[in-house]
Amino acid sequence: MIGIVLDGVVQGLQLALLSVGIVFVYGLGGVLNLAHGQMAVAGGLAVAILLQARWTPLLASAAGVVAAGSVALLLDRTLLRPAYTRRGEERLLLGLILTLGVSFALDGVYALWAPNIALTLRMPTLSIEVLGVRVRTASLAVGALSLVTFVVLLAFLKGTRVGQAIRCVIQNEVGAVLCGVDVERVRTLTVFLSGLLAGMAALAQGYFSFLGPEMGSEFTILAVIVAVVGGVRSLTGTFLASLLLGLVNAGLSYAVGTYLTWIALLAVAVLTLLVRPEGLLAYWP
């Protein structure tokens, strides 16, 4: 039982890494990035390829995270530009279609170039004893990685000038412009940041179990479910929803199997929309 809970918490933390990027870009840029999962995969595949080229794991991981960020940056600077010139629903719709196209294109590229590359990182010690339960060190590493990342992210948002700008653009873009905030730069930075976080999520997935080139859409869907449950403008909500869904996922995977678990996760999202359409926490922290 403790094992399942622990597993759920770790999965939840990993889910948080994955989802916070999609929430960020939606809340700030008004674009729901349907290629978010593919960006994560880009990072994971980069790590796998670099490891094959005999880079040290640490260096390869860092490069992979930067690679995922770079894909996001490229998308922001090129394809998303026409979406940014529009506002409200028009931007959302154009963003959806553009990023959906990008997700197909990237899936195709991965299938063509890296069909057999997968990322599994082996930790030196496989499992240790915690609270009387055997826990894989990989789980602990993933949990620690996610937690530290989240704390750093919060400190960045609350404690720095740029973080302050990001928070105020999320609340009111025009208001931020009137204060002299360069919204375009803040947005680009945010998209880059979301790519970095997606890369870290892919890395975590590689540590935890396995990451394949075809997993992009799965990641995106998971992130969207978390965003719906947590509220699309709330970082804390995203964190709580990730933990909740991680626990649901771990518990049900154990009890009823993986396929039914997917249905259950979607059901949680639907239920949230019906009962509390603004998400667990409607607003920023």
Place this chain on the structure above:
Amino acid sequence: MLEVQGLWAGYDDVAVVRDVDLEVPPKGATAVLGANGAGKTTLFRAIVGLIRPRGGCMRFDGEPLSGRAPHEVVRRGIVYVPAERELFPQLTVEQHLELGAYCVPGAFRSRRQLAYDLFPRLAERKRQRAGTLSGGEQQMLAIARALMASPRLLLLDEPSTGLAPRLVAELYRLLAALLREGVTILLAEQHVQAALKFCQRVYVLKDGRIAYGGPAEALRGNPELSRTYLGESRGSPDPTVGPP
């Protein structure tokens, strides 16, 4: 200070502001009057770069202004307070002042007290969220936030809209205090009498074109003339006087 020549601006295919010439002299108040939909807001949005002008040229202190991004315009000293106020509902009064000073390093510390001196009501509500303030207080906060950016030219769009007459009078007393601080003001107003009393120079917009531009006294002392230019504002009460 600000010169606008032959400005065309609008949205999609509709030109809202047509061939507008306007000049704002330094150290004083200039008003843009006109009915709803005459193009006052569009003119302001074009000046601060929120929409891209179709034609014409704008200069601020002799330097070209057209085509600049809105955040650059703020840095040059033109700050816009829209009628919608555009506050951050979840942030406190103090956080607004901090954000207002975003592009002027050190301004938050040095100017915060000035803002609170001008708006003592805001000083009492430092920790209150903007979304919970009354309409009048929100207007004060919007102006206070703009002042934090150390503006040389302040653009106020319908600052008195939605305010009780007593508050309108208070607002104009505050604006007079700002003028004494050396801030230049460009004001769009529907309260014609209040604006005529306060401003030295007046432009009247009609269907996006300038119908009158010149000293305010010419309209102030001449109800006939002011009726010609401001047709539908006939008999609009002077809000600074208060209800009878």
